[in-house]
Amino acid sequence: MNQAPLESIEAFLYREASYLDQPDLESWIQLFTDDGTYWMPAMQDQPDPLNHISHFYDDRVLMEIRKRNFIHPRAASQEASVRCSHLIANIRQAGTTKDGELIVHSNFHVVMWYREEQRVYAGTYQHHLQTSDSGFLIKHKKVQLINPEAAQKSIIIYL
Amino acid sequence: MNTTFDQAALEQLVQPTRINKQVYINPEIFELEMDRIWGQAWIFIGHESQVRKTGDYFTTNINHKVPVVMVRDKNGKVQVLHNRCAHKGAKIVTSRSGNAPGAFRCPYHGWTFSHDGNLLKIPNESGYENTGFDLNDSCNNLQPVAQDNYKGFIFATLSSQAPDLKTWLGGTTDCFDNLCDRAPEGEVEVAGGVLRYEHDCNWKFILENLNDTMHPMVVHQSVVQSAQAYISSLDTDDIKQKAEAQIILPFGASFENFEESGITGFRYGHHYDGGKTSIHADYSVMPEYHQAMIDRYGAQRTQEIYAFNTHNTLLYPSLTIKCAVQNIRVIRPVAVDKFIVETWSFRLKGAPDEMLQRTLLYSRLINSSASMVGPDDLEVYRRMQEGLASNASQWVEMHRQYGRDQQLKDRVRGGGTSDLDVRTQYQAWRYYMLGEDYA
Known part of the structure; x- marks a missing residue:
């Protein structure tokens, strides 16, 4: 019951990655449940997103604002185009949440082109996936960088 | 130090209403600043x-x-x-x-x-x-x-000639006091970790931006309008009561609002904007926190504490404080075109956890390298760093409301949209770099 075919999980994560590669935030947000959240901690083993600082902790409200800001003609930081290439591997299921969502771990490498510079991000994703007849929805996505404590440059797009 | 900038050359770089571009882009000037400003200040x-x-x-x-x-x-x-x-x-x-x-x-x-x-x-x-x-x-x-x-904020100096810390802080002690007074137990502590944000530009740009109140409605127009557009797409405007909206929307405040908040400058380059009001003034007060404050201070004193509402306080050159938000940013220079900003958050002792959570929310929404505010600020700093390589002019200017600054006994007051903050900083720059004492 609480397992899904690995191929279907892979296909879902690859689709998500392709939206972020483009980036197509409109389609990407639709992959989340209405109460879905996106979290990028600022330290290793950070217990929670509220009582410790994070790089990102977005709910739908912030995703909707970001989506609009991303294409706003007067957002100076968005004037330079940003392009990414996500590679996801080592995908493995790690049980379920107490609400029954699948917990899926994976490793990622993202190469980002922004402001005349190519950068590399690496780490692990943790997805909590709600399953339904029509497929998966993301209840929670955690992006654990291998260097969350490092001084970061501007990150204007979700990883 | 071997330098092509002797005293006479340095004196020419900073004038009453304009600054030579070398101050931002020249590696020798940077080394001199590290030696004379960062080597003498607290x-x-x-x-x-x-x-x-x-x-x-x-x-x-x-x-x-x-x-x-x-x-x-x-x-x-x-x-x-x-x-x-x-x-x-x-x-x-x-x-x-x-x-x-x-x-x-x-x-x-x-x-x-x-x-x-x-x-x-x-x-x-x-x-x-x-x-x-x-x-x-x-x-x-x-x-x-x-x-x-x-009050627990530790400063150090490489100089043996520095004035004592309290003298050096001057009237900005009001801001440390207010930050601590906002705690029902009268003390604050670092909590919730740190964000480090790499800036590929000169360290002074962020300091000159802190009280530059002519920029928010331009640089941050996009995030404010994006938030407004989303809010108006909803059936209800309950969301305006959410902390996110209360934090983001005031960045679109008008020139008039910012003008009214005023800027106050001190010796050694320190200044703050606000005091009576600021873009943080309309945050709702959490009932449980409010009660803890009343219990500790009484109603009148509590109102006085809330009423001292500054936006950014600069302790030139390394620290900026947001009393009303309870976070600080610390500047760590690296090279003429690189510095790190650290954002630290504070817990108000005796306040409910939600207060720290709001502070962290603020740091995340405004100061994170992944926020919708910090990257737009950095973008314009970076454009200055690149643009100033041009010889189209040797100067950047700081004329706004020049001649209207009001000199008081221990401070200077001016309009909230004036360049008083920048002039205050460059008076300190001349003090440290040229040994030019205050009148």
Whole structure:
């Protein structure tokens, strides 16, 4: 019951990655449940997103604002185009949440082109996936960088 | 220091209403600033709550290269020491924070030092007998850096000539006081970790932006309009009561609002905007917190504490405080075109956890490298860094409301949209760089 075919999980994560590669935030947000959240901690083993600082902790409200800001003609930081290439591997299921969502771990490498510079991000994703007849929805996505404590440059797009 | 900028050349760089571009782009000027500004001013190191127990330490650089360690010694005193073994010069500790149980021990030859810096022991000491080496000579200790604190905020200076810390802080002590007064127990502590944000531009741009109130409605127009557009797409406007909306929307405040908030400048380059009102003034007050404040201070004093509402306070050149938000940003220069900004958050002792959570929300929404505010600020700084390479002009200007600044006994007051803040900083720049004293 609480397992899904690995191929279907892979296909879902690859689709998500392709939206972020483009980036197509409109389609990407639709992959989340209405109460879905996106979290990028600022330290290793950070217990929670509220009582410790994070790089990102977005709910739908912030995703909707970001989506609009991303294409706003007067957002100076968005004037330079940003392009990414996500590679996801080592995908493995790690049980379920107490609400029954699948917990899926994976490793990622993202190469980002922004402001005349190519950068590399690496780490692990943790997805909590709600399953339904029509497929998966993301209840929670955690992006654990291998260097969350490092001084970061501007990150204007979700990883 | 060998430099092509002698006194006469330096004097020409900063004039009453304009600044030569070399100040931002020239590596020699940067080195002189590190030596004369960062080498003479009181530099913020950390808060005493970061080193609670004996041996707890926190490391940083006092300027672009000199490593220091802040540590709690066995007598409970916080020391700031040069992070350099007296023997061969190796850094004693490299972690950003930790605990050195018992003593510091150099990982190279095992020299050990007490937490107040005194040399304790050298392995195989007999090799030094009759060599002229004196174990008890203080030159063999970890060298202390002059340090002092105001309400737990620890500053250090590489200069032996600096005025005492309280004199140097001047009227900005009101801001430290207000930050602490906002705690029902009257004290704050560092909590919730740190964000580090790399800026590829000159360190002064962020300082000159803090009280630049002509920029928010331009640079941050996009995020404000994006938030407004989303809110108006909803059936209800309940969301305006959410902390996110209360934090983001005031960045679109009008020129008139900012003008009214005023700027107050002090000696040594410090200043703040606001005081009676600021873009943080309309945050809703959490009932549980409000009750704790009333219980501690009474209704009238509580209102006075809330009413002192500053936006950014600058302690030139290394620290900026948001009392009403309870976070600080710390500037760590690296090179002429690179610095790191650290954002630290504070817990108000005796306040409910939700207050810290709001502080962290603010830091995340506004100061994170992944926010919708910080990257737009950095983008314009970076454009200045690139644009100033041009010889189209040698100057940037700071004329706004020049001649209208109101000199009071220990401070200068001016309009909220004036360039008083920049003029205040460059008066300090001349003080440190040229040795030009205040009138």
